[in-house]
Amino acid sequence: MSGLAVFLGAALGFAAVRFKVHEDPIVEQIDAILPQTQCGQCGFPGCKPYATAIANGDAEINQCPPGGEDGIHKLAELLGVEFKPLNAEHGEPKPKSVAVIDETTCIGCTLCIQACPVDAILGAAKQMHTIIAPECTGCELCVAPCPVDCISMAPIAEDVASWKWKYPVIKLKVA
Amino acid sequence: MTRQLYEFNGGVHPEGHKHASTSRPIGIAPLPSVLIVPLRQHIGQPAKPVVAVGEQVLKGQMIGQADGYVSVAVHAPTSGTVTDIAHHVVAHPSGLTDLCVTITPDGADRWIEHSALDYRNMDASHLRNLLRELGIAGLGGAVFPSFIKLNPGATQKVPTLILNGGECEPWITCDDMLMRERATDILAGAAVMRHMLNSDEVLVGIEDNKPEAIAAMQAAASQCDFAVEVVAVPTLYPGGGAKQLIKTLTGKEVPSGGRSTDIGVATFNIGTAYSLHRAVNHGEPLISRIVTITGNVHRPQNFEVLVGTPLTELVRLTGATRDDTSGYVMGGPMMGFDLTSTEVPMVKATNCILVKSPALFPPAPPAMPCIRCGRCAQACPADLQPQELYWFARAKNFGKTQEYNLFDCIECGCCSYVCPSHIPLVQYYRYAKSEIWAKEKDKKAADLARDRHEFRQLRIEREQQERAAKLALKASAKLAEATTDKPADADAAKKAAIQAAIARAKEKKDDVAPRNVDNLPPEKLQEIADIEARRAKIRAMAQDTVEK
Numbered sequence: 203m204s205g206l207a208v209f210l211g212a213a214l215g216f217a218a219v220r221f222k223v224h225e226d227p228i229v230e231q232i233d234a235i236l237p238q239t240q241c242g243q244c245g246f247p248g249c250k251p252y253a254t255a256i257a258n259g260d261a262e263i264n265q266c267p268p269g270g271e272d273g274i275h276k277l278a279e280l281l282g283v284e285f286k287p288l289n290a291e292h293g294e295p296k297p298k299s300v301a302v303i304d305e306t307t308c309i310g311c312t313l314c315i316q317a318c319p320v321d322a323i324l325g326a327a328k329q330m331h332t333i334i335a336p337e338c339t340g341c342e343l344c345v346a347p348c349p350v351d352c353i354s355m356a357p358i359a360e361d362v363a364s365w366k367w368k369y370p371v372i373k374l375k376v377a
Numbered sequence: 378m379t380r381q382l383y384e385f386n387g388g389v390h391p392e393g394h395k396h397a398s399t400s401r402p403i404g405i406a407p408l409p410s411v412l413i414v415p416l417r418q419h420i421g422q423p424a425k426p427v428v429a430v431g432e433q434v435l436k437g438q439m440i441g442q443a444d445g446y447v448s449v450a451v452h453a454p455t456s457g458t459v460t461d462i463a464h465h466v467v468a469h470p471s472g473l474t475d476l477c478v479t480i481t482p483d484g485a486d487r488w489i490e491h492s493a494l495d496y497r498n499m500d501a502s503h504l505r506n507l508l509r510e511l512g513i514a515g516l517g518g519a520v521f522p523s524f525i526k527l528n529p530g531a532t533q534k535v536p537t538l539i540l541n542g543g544e545c546e547p548w549i550t551c552d553d554m555l556m557r558e559r560a561t562d563i564l565a566g567a568a569v570m571r572h573m574l575n576s577d578e579v580l581v582g583i584e585d586n587k588p589e590a591i592a593a594m595q596a597a598a599s600q601c602d603f604a605v606e607v608v609a610v611p612t613l614y615p616g617g618g619a620k621q622l623i624k625t626l627t628g629k630e631v632p633s634g635g636r637s638t639d640i641g642v643a644t645f646n647i648g649t650a651y652s653l654h655r656a657v658n659h660g661e662p663l664i665s666r667i668v669t670i671t672g673n674v675h676r677p678q679n680f681e682v683l684v685g686t687p688l689t690e691l692v693r694l695t696g697a698t699r700d701d702t703s704g705y706v707m708g709g710p711m712m713g714f715d716l717t718s719t720e721v722p723m724v725k726a727t728n729c730i731l732v733k734s735p736a737l738f739p740p741a742p743p744a745m746p747c748i749r750c751g752r753c754a755q756a757c758p759a760d761l762q763p764q765e766l767y768w769f770a771r772a773k774n775f776g777k778t779q780e781y782n783l784f785d786c787i788e789c790g791c792c793s794y795v796c797p798s799h800i801p802l803v804q805y806y807r808y809a810k811s812e813i814w815a816k817e818k819d820k821k822a823a824d825l826a827r828d829r830h831e832f833r834q835l836r837i838e839r840e841q842q843e844r845a846a847k848l849a850l851k852a853s854a855k856l857a858e859a860t861t862d863k864p865a866d867a868d869a870a871k872k873a874a875i876q877a878a879i880a881r882a883k884e885k886k887d888d889v890a891p892r893n894v895d896n897l898p899p900e901k902l903q904e905i906a907d908i909e910a911r912r913a914k915i916r917a918m919a920q921d922t923v924e925k
Contacts, residue, residue: 237819238826248830320829339826362417364818365471366811370804 228281229257235276239268240319241341243293248319262286267293268340299357300338301345305330307352314344314353380608383628385621387758388613389791391547391711393586398550398669398677403558405681406694412454412480412685413722414440415467419514420521421447426478432459435489437662440478443509449522450512452662453480454683456487468707468724472717480685491660496569501528504573511662512725513653517541517619517646518708520726523653526643527573538576539626539644540567542583542590543610543617546709549729551667552647554679556583556590559651560597564605566650569657571603574643578606581647582622585609614711615789619644621758633785648728668727670695673702673734686723688716692730699734706731710738711790745798753792753802759785763792767802770809775816778809786810879920 232253244265246252255261263277264286271288278285310328322338325331345353417423424441428434434453441451457480464474496504505524513523529535544552556563571579583591591609598605610616610625620631622644629640637644648666655661664684668691671677675696682691688705692698706713707727753763762781769777783806792802
C-alpha cells in the first residue's frame with residue numbers, strides 16, 4: 203500500500219513537472235478567435251491583452267469590431283456565455299481594408315512606422331515610407347499620427363483569387 | 378489484349394451529343410483582330426508581365442514570367458504589338474476582371490527563335506524548369522502546372538502513366554478529335570512523360586463511345602517504340618475524372634486528401650501530352666489548344682485556337698449567331714460555368730464553348746425540399762454522402778462538411794443530375810468550399826499578424842533593455858573617471874604630439890619651393906623675402922603662445 207502511494211506520488215510529481223502549463227490556456231484559446239488586427243478598438247493595447255482581460259472577467263466579449271458578430275458567437279460558445287450584440291461604443295465592423303501611403307506627400311517622419319503594431323510599414327527618416335500590403339491588418343493606427351494626412355484606408359477589392367461562391371439562392375416551388 | 382477493368386461506384390449516363398461536333402475535322406481558327414492574354418491561366422500564382430505597352434513581340438515570346446513555385450509562364454500567341462496591360466473581363470464564374478496583356482497582331486505570325494529540346498540528355502530538373510518556362514499546364518480542366526506533376530519525387534519513379542482520353546462530359550469532343558487526327562504526336566508527348574517519370578507501363582484510357590479515337594490511338598501505339606496499352610473503358614460519367622479513370626484501369630483508389638502519385642500513378646490529359654510534344658520536340662510554348670464550339674450553332678466544330686482569342690470572334694466561325702441564343706458556357710453542361718460576357722478571351726483551360734438556347738438547355742425547374750431518397754449517394758462517384766453535405770453546407774456548418782470529406786468532392790454534378798427535387802447541390806458544396814478556404818486564409822493572416830505583433834513587442838522590450846544597459850554602462854564609466862586620478866604626464870604627452878605634428882607640417886612646407894619666382898627681378902625677390910621673414914616672425918610668436 204505504501205509502495206503504491208510512493209509510486210503514485212512520484213508519478214504525480216513527474217506529471218506536474220512534465221505537463222506544466224505555462225500560460226493560461228483559455229487566454230490562448232480566446233486569442234486564437236480574435237482577428238489579430240491589434241487595433242485597440244476594444245480599449246486594450248492589442249488582442250492578447252484583450253484576451254487576458256476577457257479571461258479575467260475584466261472585459262465583455264462584444265468589444266471587438268473587426269471580429270464582428272461571428273467572432274462574438276465563437277467567444278460565447280467557447281466561454282459558455284450568452285451572445286451579446288457588438289457594443290457600438292467600440293466601433294462598427296468595416297469592410298477589410300489596407301492602409302495606403304500617398305508617396306508624393308510623405309515627408310518621411312517615421313511616426314506611422316512607430317504606430318504600426320505589426321511592422322507593416324517600410325521606410326526611414328526623411329525617406330519615403332510604404333505599406334507592405336500583405337502584412338497590413340487594416341487597424342488604422344497609422345492614420346492619426348501622420349502629420350501630413352497622407353495615409354488613407356483602401357477597402358480590399360474582390361478579385362478572381364479572393365472571390366467566393368455565393369450561398370445558393372433558389373426558388374422553392376410554390377404548391 | 379484484354380485488361381481487367383474495375384468499376385467505380387455511382388456515375389450517370391447523360392445524353393452525349395458528341396456527334397454534333399465530330400463530323401468536321403479540326404479547323405485552324407484564323408488570326409483574330411486582337412488577342413487578350415490573361416496572366417492567370419493556371420492554378421497557383423499568376424504570371425508576372427515582362428513586356429511593356431508598345432513593345433513588339435514575336436509569336437511564342439514570353440510575356441508573363443512564372444512567379445512563385447506553383448506557376449508557369451505565359452507567351453504571346455502571335456507576333457504583334459502589346460497595346461495594353463490592364464484588367465479585362467476573364468473566363469471565370471465570378472465575371473470579374475483580371476490582369477491581361479492585349480496584343481494587336483501584325484498579321485505576319487512571326488515565330489521567335491525556337492528549337493527542339495534534347496530531353497534524353499538533359500538534367501531532369503533543368504528540363505522541368507524549361508517546361509515551366511514554356512507554359513505547359515494540364516489541359517484537362519484543372520490547369521495544374523505540368524512540371525510539378527512530372528517530378529517523380531523521392532522514389533525517382535512513377536510506375537504507371539495514364540493518358541486520360543476519357544472525355545466523359547457531354548458535348549465536348551476536343552480530345553476525341555485530337556486523338557483521331559494527331560495520335561502519333563500525343564504518344565510522342567507520352568514518350569517524354571515516360572522518360573521523365575521513369576514509368577514501366579503506359580495506359581491510354583478512352584471511353585468506348587469514341588471508337589475512331591481508340592482505333593487511331595491503337596494504330597499509333599503499334600508504331601511506337603515502347604509499349605502503350607490503349608484501353609476502351611465503359612462510357613459512364615464521370616469516367617474521365619482522374620480518380621475515376623485510375624480506379625477503372627488499375628483498381629487502385631487515390632486516398633482521401635492524397636494525390637495519385639501516392640499510389641504510383643500519374644495521369645495526364647491527352648491534350649497535355651500533345652502540347653508537351655510541341656514543347657519538347659519543337660520548342661513551342663503552349664499558345665494554342667483545341668476548343669469545341671457546339672450547342673446552338675450552325676456548324677459545330679473543333680478549332681485549334683490561339684490563347685487570348687475573344688469569344689465572339691471564335692463563335693463567329695461556326696456561323697451567324699442564332700436568334701434564340703441565350704448564353705455561353707465554358708466547359709460542358711455538367712461541370713462548366715456560365716460566361717458573363719461575350720468579350721472573354723480563350724485560355725489554356727477552355728476545352729469547349731457551349732452555346733445555350735432555351736430549347737437545348739431549359740432552365741432548371743424550381744428546387745423542392747429534399748425528400749431523403751438517397752439517390753445522390755448512389756450516384757456519387759467519390760463515395761460521399763451528398764445529402765449530408767447538403768444539410769451541413771446549407772446550415773453553414775462547415776466543420777461538419779469537412780468531417781464528411783467535402784474536399785473529396787470533385788464537383789462532377791452527378792448528385793444534382795439525379796436529384797428528383799432539382800436541388801443545386803454542387804452550388805452548396807462550392808459555397809462551403811470557398812467559405813472554408815476564405816476562413817483558412819483569414820486564419821493564416823491572423824497568425825502572421827500575431828507573430829509579427831509579438832515579435833515587435835519583443836523587439837521594443839529588447840531595445841529598451843539595451844538602451845538601459847548602455848546608459849548604465851555610461852554612468853558607471855563616468856563615475857569611475859571621477860573617482861580615479863588623471864595621469865600627471867597626460868598633458869605633457871599631448872603637447873609633445875602637437876609639437877611633433879607642427880614640426881612635420883613645417884618640414885613639408887619648407888620642402889616645397891614656389892614655382893612662380895624663377896624669372897622675377899631682384900627687387901621683387903627682395904620684397905618676397907621680406908614678407909616671408911615677417912611671416913616667419915609671426916609664426917614664431919604664435920608658436921610661443923602655444924608653448925606657453
